[in-house]
Amino acid sequence: MVLLGIASSTIGTFAFLRKRSLTGDAVAHSVLPGVCLAFLIFQTRNLWVLLGGAFVTGWLSILFVDLITSKSRIKPDAAIGIALSFFFAIGIVLLTYIQQTGLPGQSGLNNFLLGKAAAMAPEDIRTMSLVSIVIVGTVAVFFQPFRLLSFDPDFAKATGMPVRFYETLLTTLTVLAVAAGIQAVGVVLMAAMLITPPAAARFWTNKLGVMILLSVLFGVAGGILGAYVSFANNKMPTGPWVVTMTSLLVVASILFAPGKGVFSRWWKKRQYRNKVQRENLLKALYHLEEATPGKQWFGLPEIMEKRPDLSDALAGQLRQLQRNGMIEQSQNKYAVTPEGMTEGKRIVRIHRLWEMYLTEKMNIASDHVHEDAEAIEHIITPELEERLAALLDYPEKDPHNKEIPW
Amino acid sequence: MVMSDAFWIILTGSLVAATSGLLGCFLVLRKMALVGDAISHAVLPGIAIAFLISGSRSSVPMLLGAAAFGLFCTVLIEVFSKRARVQEDAAIGISFTWLFAIGVILITFFADKVDLDQECVLYGEIAFVGFETWLGIPVAVWTLGVLLIFILAMIGLGYKGLFITTFDPEYATTLGISVAGWHYLLMSSVSVTTVFTFESVGAILVVAFLIIPAATAYLLTHKLKTMLLLATLIGITSSILGYYLALWLNASISGSMVVVLGVLFIVALAVSRGKRMQISAFS
Amino acid sequence: MTTKVADPVIEVHDLTVSYQRKPALWGVDFSLPSGVLAGIIGPNGAGKSTLIKAMMGLVSGDSGYVRLFNRPIDEVRGKVAYVPQRGTVDWDFPASVLDVVLMGRFKKRRLFSRLSKADEALALRCLEQVGMEGFKYRQISQLSGGQQQRVFLARALAQQAEIYLMDEPFAGIDATTEQTIFELLGKLRDEGKTILVVHHDLQSAYQYFDWIILLNTQLVASGPRSDIFVPDYLRKTYGGKLNMLTSVGEMLAEMEAPTREK
Numbered sequence: 001m002v003l004l005g006i007a008s009s010t011i012g013t014f015a016f017l018r019k020r021s022l023t024g025d026a027v028a029h030s031v032l033p034g035v036c037l038a039f040l041i042f043q044t045r046n047l048w049v050l051l052g053g054a055f056v057t058g059w060l061s062i063l064f065v066d067l068i069t070s071k072s073r074i075k076p077d078a079a080i081g082i083a084l085s086f087f088f089a090i091g092i093v094l095l096t097y098i099q100q101t102g103l104p105g106q107s108g109l110n111n112f113l114l115g116k117a118a119a120m121a122p123e124d125i126r127t128m129s130l131v132s133i134v135i136v137g138t139v140a141v142f143f144q145p146f147r148l149l150s151f152d153p154d155f156a157k158a159t160g161m162p163v164r165f166y167e168t169l170l171t172t173l174t175v176l177a178v179a180a181g182i183q184a185v186g187v188v189l190m191a192a193m194l195i196t197p198p199a200a201a202r203f204w205t206n207k208l209g210v211m212i213l214l215s216v217l218f219g220v221a222g223g224i225l226g227a228y229v230s231f232a233n234n235k236m237p238t239g240p241w242v243v244t245m246t247s248l249l250v251v252a253s254i255l256f257a258p259g260k261g262v263f264s265r266w267w268k269k270r271q272y273r274n275k276v277q278r279e280n281l282l283k284a285l286y287h288l289e290e291a292t293p294g295k296q297w298f299g300l301p302e303i304m305e306k307r308p309d310l311s312d313a314l315a316g317q318l319r320q321l322q323r324n325g326m327i328e329q330s331q332n333k334y335a336v337t338p339e340g341m342t343e344g345k346r347i348v349r350i351h352r353l354w355e356m357y358l359t360e361k362m363n364i365a366s367d368h369v370h371e372d373a374e375a376i377e378h379i380i381t382p383e384l385e386e387r388l389a390a391l392l393d394y395p396e397k398d399p400h401n402k403e404i405p406w
Numbered sequence: 407m408v409m410s411d412a413f414w415i416i417l418t419g420s421l422v423a424a425t426s427g428l429l430g431c432f433l434v435l436r437k438m439a440l441v442g443d444a445i446s447h448a449v450l451p452g453i454a455i456a457f458l459i460s461g462s463r464s465s466v467p468m469l470l471g472a473a474a475f476g477l478f479c480t481v482l483i484e485v486f487s488k489r490a491r492v493q494e495d496a497a498i499g500i501s502f503t504w505l506f507a508i509g510v511i512l513i514t515f516f517a518d519k520v521d522l523d524q525e526c527v528l529y530g531e532i533a534f535v536g537f538e539t540w541l542g543i544p545v546a547v548w549t550l551g552v553l554l555i556f557i558l559a560m561i562g563l564g565y566k567g568l569f570i571t572t573f574d575p576e577y578a579t580t581l582g583i584s585v586a587g588w589h590y591l592l593m594s595s596v597s598v599t600t601v602f603t604f605e606s607v608g609a610i611l612v613v614a615f616l617i618i619p620a621a622t623a624y625l626l627t628h629k630l631k632t633m634l635l636l637a638t639l640i641g642i643t644s645s646i647l648g649y650y651l652a653l654w655l656n657a658s659i660s661g662s663m664v665v666v667l668g669v670l671f672i673v674a675l676a677v678s679r680g681k682r683m684q685i686s687a688f689s
Numbered sequence: 690m691t692t693k694v695a696d697p698v699i700e701v702h703d704l705t706v707s708y709q710r711k712p713a714l715w716g717v718d719f720s721l722p723s724g725v726l727a728g729i730i731g732p733n734g735a736g737k738s739t740l741i742k743a744m745m746g747l748v749s750g751d752s753g754y755v756r757l758f759n760r761p762i763d764e765v766r767g768k769v770a771y772v773p774q775r776g777t778v779d780w781d782f783p784a785s786v787l788d789v790v791l792m793g794r795f796k797k798r799r800l801f802s803r804l805s806k807a808d809e810a811l812a813l814r815c816l817e818q819v820g821m822e823g824f825k826y827r828q829i830s831q832l833s834g835g836q837q838q839r840v841f842l843a844r845a846l847a848q849q850a851e852i853y854l855m856d857e858p859f860a861g862i863d864a865t866t867e868q869t870i871f872e873l874l875g876k877l878r879d880e881g882k883t884i885l886v887v888h889h890d891l892q893s894a895y896q897y898f899d900w901i902i903l904l905n906t907q908l909v910a911s912g913p914r915s916d917i918f919v920p921d922y923l924r925k926t927y928g929g930k931l932n933m934l935t936s937v938g939e940m941l942a943e944m945e946a947p948t949r950e951k
Contacts, residue, residue, distance in 0.1 A: 016493075019493060019495055021495040021496045021499045022440055022495050022498065022499055025443075025499060029610070071679055072625055072675055072679070073781045074434075074621055074624065074625070075437050075439075077438070077439040078434045078437075078624075080440060081439040081442070081618075081621075082617055082671060084443070085610065085613050085618065086618065086664065086667070086668030086671070088611070089660075089661045089662075089664030090665055092657075092658045092664075093651075093655065093658055093661040095658070096656075097657040100656050188503065188506050188610065189503055189507055189510075191503055195495075195496050195499035195500055196499070196500050196504075199496045199497075199499075199500055236514065236515070239510075240506075240508070240514075243504060243506075243507035244504060244508060244511065247500060250500055254486075254490040254492075268945060272945075272946055358716065362715070362908075362934070363907065363909060363910070364703075364716040364718065364907065368703045371752065371949060372705070372752075372948070372949075375946070375947060379946055380937065380940070381940070384936055384937065387933065387936075388933060437779075563801055567800045569784075569788075570795055573778060573782050573784060573789070574773065574777070574792070577773055577792070579746070580769070580770075581766060581795055582763070582796075624783065628828035629783050629785065630782075630784055633783050
């Protein structure tokens with residue numbers, strides 16, 4: 001299971017990046033007739049022979065998909081569907097045909113349908129190890145060209161790279177991984193071994209090398225977890241549990257991955273909202289101060305009147321501002337520190353500069369710019385502010401004729 | 407009047423093929439063939455649960471409940487691809503393999519209570535269609551017949567809606583037509599059809615009946631109505647020929663029907679190629 | 690510069706639309722009187738298509754509103770026809786020219802009833818207007834680019850609308866089709882319809898349109914063509930990138946921040 005996890009997650013990463021995930025599904029269904037044919041012709045259950053057969057029909061199905069899409073109006077999705085169900089049906093017919101011939105040794109063949117990891121013999125495992133080593137080794141050797149091919153095939157072609165050769169090599173490795181894994185997890189679920197780990201890995205990184213490592217890690221983790229469940233409960237099939245566990249890893253990645261994860265995005269949004277609230281609060285205090293110069297102490301009602309929308313968050317944000325040294329408190333009254341004054345001034349300045357920019361440079365009516373500036377004032381960095389100011393030639397008044405504080 | 411097994415098997419196969427073929431035309435034209443594939447796998451846990459609760463195979467309300475899993479799969483695909491921003495092919499792959507895996511787990515876990523073996527899951531039991539009858543006609547023929555009438559009625563009444571939302575969904579929106587509504591109507595129909603045809607042809611081969619007749623018809627005509635008709639006829643033909651192929655080989659009937667479908671497709675591919683070459687030779 | 694119209698048929702007010710937090714349109718404001726043939730002109734990526742999609746309610750805005758006949762679009766869909774870009778549909782679809790034009794007669798409430806003879810006669814008249822009457826049973830997969838465009842136009846005509854919004858109808862078509870379409874638009878305008886066309890070519894714009902809207906994420910200018918075709922505005926639209934706006938847009942996308950506080 002672990003070996004399979006390594007091999008399929010590695011090669012699956014490339015299929016994923018090339019948006020060919022479902023080709024793996026077509027190949028998985030298409031190895032069945034190959035296995036049956038090999039068995040019929042050579043009358044042996046030797047894994048090498050069956051693998052050979054699987055490899056041939058797996059490849060044929062890919063050629064079939066290419067043929068359909070290049071020679072007719074049929075779109076790739078339908079072509080994949082046709083190939084997988086047609087090849088699978090041939091497999092089913094052959095399988096049922098074999099079952100009634102009474103040939104010896106045929107009993108294990110239907111393991112290829114739903115997979116039976118537990119039924120694998122030691123030499124099967126040796127075979128799989130070899131296949132895994134070949135796959136990982138080839139990927140290691142050809143890592144650079146494979147990477148280029150996955151990210152930018154047009155550029156790869158333009159550089160004179162033998163694109164066709166590398167594509168064929170990648171496809172061959174995919175077919176090999178599927179052929180090797182099919183006995184363990186079965187036709188349908190093999191696709192998951194290729195698709196699911198890379199999909200989970202994609203949430204954690206943008207680097208291909210890291211993505212492959214993570215993908216392998218998820219594939220192996222899913223394999224071990226799934227195998228554990230099925231061993232602990234001997235009625236349980238291994239393959240489906242492996243897939244379920246790996247899928248749960250995808251869900252976990254969607255929720256918790258830093259950057260792209262749901263939780264992380266929610267956290268970022270919350271942080272941003274807090275920052276906006278604090279900045280709005282400082283701005284309100286600045287405005288209060290601006291109205292009557294000189295350091296002053298303001299009570300909660302006064303502040304709330306200025307920013308009624310903040311009343312729920314007011315206490316918390318005031319505490320946070322106090323911790324940051326922006327304001328000070330004395331007997332339920334608040335005053336802005338010099339640092340807070342500078343910060344409040346900066347926000348008001350950006351607000352008015354942006355209004356200026358919108359009216360001057362973007363022909364937006366001056367009665368429309370306030371809302372926009374309310375949002376943008378929290379976005380603009382000091383560098384952008386400097387550029388903005390220079391662009392507007394350091395104006396003194398905003399479009400509403402209010403002073404821009406420098 | 408006693409009909410032979412052969413007749414009932416061919417009739418059942420034809421009903422399955424006709425119903426799926428009609429819906430398949432819209433799936434192929436919407437470039438959603440693989441969503442059809444995904445739905446057909448994803449209903450497995452629903453079927454397992456339905457059997458577990460009702461203890462029988464032909465409880466219609468239960469099976470309709472099972473079809474909800476097919477819809478759930480399309481929603482899951484959408485959540486993965488739109489909300490979690492997983493690319494679409496991978497979203498499809500993850501969703502259906504996961505649901506299928508859960509289905510297999512349920513069937514194995516409740517093996518003593520759920521009378522569904524893995525073989526049936528994979529290639530159906532069309533050969534035994536004559537075992538359960540009502541008024542001398544197999545139950546499967548009754549249910550599939552009613553289903554076909556429903557699907558025909560839906561396509562007949564909703565032809566314009568399906569047509570416009572398939573061809574140009576953006577334009578349909580500008581006319582105030584609910585694209586999402588028609589999408590889910592079609593997806594529900596595919597789910598229900600998958601569940602009801604599952605017993606005859608198995609989870610994996612359903613997709614063949616959905617896609618291959620439609621794709622074959624698509625190669626042969628430029629008219630939507632003709633395409634629908636051709637897909638139905640191709641499905642029925644494959645059902646007849648497939649039965650005798652299976653008889654001859656003594657192999658899986660539903661598998662043989664799909665093999666015939668595949669061969670018909672290849673013939674159509676060659677014919678349409680030939681025609682196109684002729685045209686280009688003249689012009 | 691934006692020419693304000695006293696009794697506008699189309700009014701776009703402070704419209705901001707963003708894709709994945711990155712603004713494609715920023716605070717766009719303009720209005721159009723009835724009976725004009727107007728062109729939306731701007732460089733690639735200026736948000737021209739986004740603007741008419743937002744007007745048709747196909748994409749939703751972060752702020753602002755669009756009013757047609759002083760109503761939101763959902764209340765007046767029957768009076769507004771949309772011509773999408775040719776490339777947005779699959780022309781291999783099994784349908785005939787007439788099938789496509791008849792779509793213009795589909796209505797939300799009448800979706801389940803049959804189309805009448807009158808509908809068909811109207812569709813044929815529309816095909817005649819675009820010079821495609823001889824192609825009514827032709828399969829759409831066998832049409833040239835210009836013919837596809839004319840079919841789309843006929844479909845919009847079949848809607849018998851008051852406002853026509855068209856996305857790049859002049860892109861990649863032959864000279865004859867260009868002339869046909871241009872004459873047809875002029876005729877519609879003379880009948881009092883209002884036509885708004887997304888157009889990428891500055892050269893032909895002056896000749897084609899009597900009202901011009903210059904757009905580059907923000908609205909540069911909108912008004913009668915002679916007021917708008919001045920070097921200053923054109924430079925603002927085409928010359929140089931709006932660095933500030935682009936930077937701020939990127940910053941918004943990066944921080945996943947909204948373009949409005951609420």
